[in-house]
Amino acid sequence: MTRDRARALLIDFDGVLRRWDPAPMIAVEVKYGLKPAALLETAMAWDIYRPAMAGEISDAEWMELVAQRLPIDNAAEAVAEWQAYRGEPDPDALAFVRSVRAAGRKVGLATNATDRLRGDLEALGLTGELDVIVSSWEIKVHKPAPEYFTRACQIIGEQPKHVLFVDDDDRAVRGARAAGLSAYRWSGPQHVAYLRKALDLPE
Structure with missing residues (x-):
């Protein structure tokens, strides 16, 4: 029995399309006298990160919670400066996305994000x-909730068996596979040829 070829691509943002x-x-x-990675570690504390990406609080409210947990007086100022840098597109991932779309396949961004996402995409020229x-x-x-992948496939307009999902997080990859998608862990451009084959694109 041959596996169905993917007809569409869902790709993660942070760690894949954005670096x-x-x-x-x-x-x-x-x-600000904080230890390296202190802001990131504080922001990623599950009790405040989860509601920020689940649509329960805004990005601004999330950052207020981060500031409250920092052991410095000018925490809000530090958080604002930290947030000013919004990353940059990964050129290899972007080239892959462009090649997939040039071949007539749909590409969707599938990401855990806050309400800043669309502004970030616009600022990075990715919209x-x-x-x-x-x-x-x-x-x-x-x-990696299965409902996420079900909804993502509905939005991109393909059955799960016809969607390839690419992410740098093993848990997300496993979740996608459990939901019936083909899924591959991104670790750099060295596997683009394999991913193109999964999408039935020419060499």
Whole structure:
């Protein structure tokens, strides 16, 4: 029995289509006397991160909670400076996305995100590079829940068996596979040839 070829691509944002240079963020932490990665670790605390990506609180409310937990007086100022840097597009992932769309396949962004997502996409020049956007904040469910992938496939207009999902997080990849999608863990451009084959694209 041959496996169904994927007809559409769902791709993750952070760690795949967007990359982060740690230097600007660490510079803010050093400036305000915080240990490196203190802001990130505080922001990713599950009790405040989950509602921010599940559409229960805004990005601004999330950052207020982060500031409240920092052991410095000017925490709000530090958080604002830290948030000013919004990453940059990964050129290899973007080239892959463009090649998939050039071949006539739909590409959707499938990401856990806050209400800042669309503004970030606009600022990074990525809005026009995608056919659909599946944001956890907007659909009120986050990866790796099976409901997330069901909704993502509905939005991109394909059955799960016809969708390839690419993410840098093993848990998300496993969740997608459990929901019936083909899924692959992104670790860089070295596997693009394989991913193109999964989408039945020419070499």
